[in-house]
Amino acid sequence: MSGLDQMEIGEALPTIQLAPVARLDLIKYAGASGDFNPIHTIDADAESAGLPGIIAHGMWTMGNLAKLFTPYLGEGFMRDYAIRFKGMVFLGDVVSLRAVLKEKEGETLHFDVEAVNQDDKKVLSGKVAFSMEIEEVF
Amino acid sequence: MLEEIIGKKSGKVKNRIERGAVKKFVEALGNSSPLFTDEEAGKRSRYGRNIAPPTFPVTFDGGSIPGLHLPDKGLIHGEQNYHYTRPLFVGEEVHCWREVKDYYEKTGNFGRMGFLIVTFYGEDASGQLLFSEERIVIINEAARREMEA
Numbered sequence: 570m571s572g573l574d575q576m577e578i579g580e581a582l583p584t585i586q587l588a589p590v591a592r593l594d595l596i597k598y599a600g601a602s603g604d605f606n607p608i609h610t611i612d613a614d615a616e617s618a619g620l621p622g623i624i625a626h627g628m629w630t631m632g633n634l635a636k637l638f639t640p641y642l643g644e645g646f647m648r649d650y651a652i653r654f655k656g657m658v659f660l661g662d663v664v665s666l667r668a669v670l671k672e673k674e675g676e677t678l679h680f681d682v683e684a685v686n687q688d689d690k691k692v693l694s695g696k697v698a699f700s701m702e703i704e705e706v707f
Numbered sequence: 708m709l710e711e712i713i714g715k716k717s718g719k720v721k722n723r724i725e726r727g728a729v730k731k732f733v734e735a736l737g738n739s740s741p742l743f744t745d746e747e748a749g750k751r752s753r754y755g756r757n758i759a760p761p762t763f764p765v766t767f768d769g770g771s772i773p774g775l776h777l778p779d780k781g782l783i784h785g786e787q788n789y790h791y792t793r794p795l796f797v798g799e800e801v802h803c804w805r806e807v808k809d810y811y812e813k814t815g816n817f818g819r820m821g822f823l824i825v826t827f828y829g830e831d832a833s834g835q836l837l838f839s840e841e842r843i844v845i846i847n848e849a850a851r852r853e854m855e856a
Contacts, residue, residue, distance in 0.1 A: 587737075594735075601728075601735035602765045606779070618780055627784040632736045632762040639740045639760070642794070643752055647761045651788040703753065703793060 573641045573678060574701065582637050582668040582680075589661045590625055598629045625658035630684050630693055637668045637682070638699060645701035648677065652695035656686070663687040668697065676702035708855050709810050709821060716806045717770030722829075726797050728766060729759050736760075749797070757797035761789055764840055769803040769827050777823075781850025785822070785843040792837055801829040801837060808841065818848030 595609050604626055607614035615623040631652050638647055658664060664684050672679040678701075683694040726744075733743045741748030742758055749757035795801065809824040827840040846854065 597735040601732040604765065628762055628765050628787065629736070631787060632732075632738065632760070632765075635761050636736070636738045639738055642740060642742050642758065646758075646791060646794045647789070648792075649788070649790050650761050651786070653786045654784055 573644055573699065576670045576678070578670055578672065580670050582670075585633075585636055585666040587633060587664045587666070589663050590658060592623065592660060595623065595625055595629060598626055598632070602626070602628060602632075604628065620657070622659055625662075627652075627654045627693065630654075630658055630664060633664070634666045634682055634684055634693070637666055638697065641699070645676075645699050646703065647697055648700040649696065649698035651697075652682075652693050654693050656690055656692040658686065658692050662692075664692065676700060709812075709823075709851070712772070712774050712807045713810050714807060715772050715774055717772045717804045719802045719804045719830075720768045720770045722767045722801045722803055724759050724763070724795055724797050724799055724801065726757070729757070729763065729797055732763055732766060733760055743797075754794065754796065758794040759797060761791065761794075763795060764789075764801075764803075764827065764829060764838060767801060767803045767827075767829065769805040772805055772807060772825075775807060776854065777844070777846075778850045778853045781847040781853070783845040783847070785845045786841070787843075788841040790839050792835070795829075795837060800832050802832070803827065803829045812851070819851065820848065821846035821851045821854075 599605050599610055608618050609623055609626050664686055666684050668680040668682045671681050678699045680697040682697050684692045686692055730744050738760055742752055805825055805827050808826045812819050812821050823844045825842050829837045831837055
């Protein structure tokens with residue numbers, strides 16, 4: 570796919586809305602990432618940590634947000650990917666992922682990114698610098 | 708007291724980016740692209756091989772930092788920042804280590820919280836930096852006391 574270089578400032582990438590968060594999503598991510606902190610998978614552990622229920626790994630949401638840029642990885646790469654975690658993601662939450670182009674700097678595109686839940690509350694936000702300049706080091 | 712861990716590092720650990728691990732990781736996130744998993748598509752790409760997604764370093768072993776013992780409870784992941792010099796390649800070796808960049812405390816509504824900043828580095832076999840990752844972990848008062856005990 571191509572076209573990132575055609576984007577105008579203020580333009581957004583196509584939003585991705587994830588399916589409601591299911592326990593199995595988090596179990597799979599725990600296995601694939603190696604993060605077995607039980608507050609992400611086991612109710613009793615989440616409750617004993619003072620949570621109303623299990624919560625998604627922050628890195629699950631951050632890993633999902635990277636999907637906005639996956640269609641463009643033939644053109645460049647995510648040089649900088651910086652996220653601040655703002656809120657918890659619970660089972661059944663519907664998370665939407667967004668990126669808006671803020672600035673072009675040579676071969677680098679600077680995006681503001683965020684993930685929001687069904688109440689439009691931010692669960693994370695941050696920045697992506699997508700670089701189309703790849704050194705021929707390989 | 709916890710300030711004493713600033714500057715402490717782990718030893719380098721060799722990781723190999725396994726094809727199966729990348730497949731499992733992108734499948735768990737529903738992050739599909741032939742560039743991650745299809746060998747032919749990888750060969751045809753500008754990299755000439757398959758690549759790993761940007762948060763894949765969470766799977767790497769970065770060793771343990773002497774003197775740093777984080778409790779199981781009372782930690783909040785505050786921030787996560789990656790910087791790459793190029794994408795990671797499936798099959799390559801990445802040599803990883805961690806360093807405590809900073810530690811400070813702030814008093815707020817929930818007591819005196821600790822802020823731990825740990826940087827995670829990955830180099831290729833020739834010592835070229837591939838990525839750095841900065842993680843900010845917020846430690847609540849109870850967990851902080853436990854660490855000081």
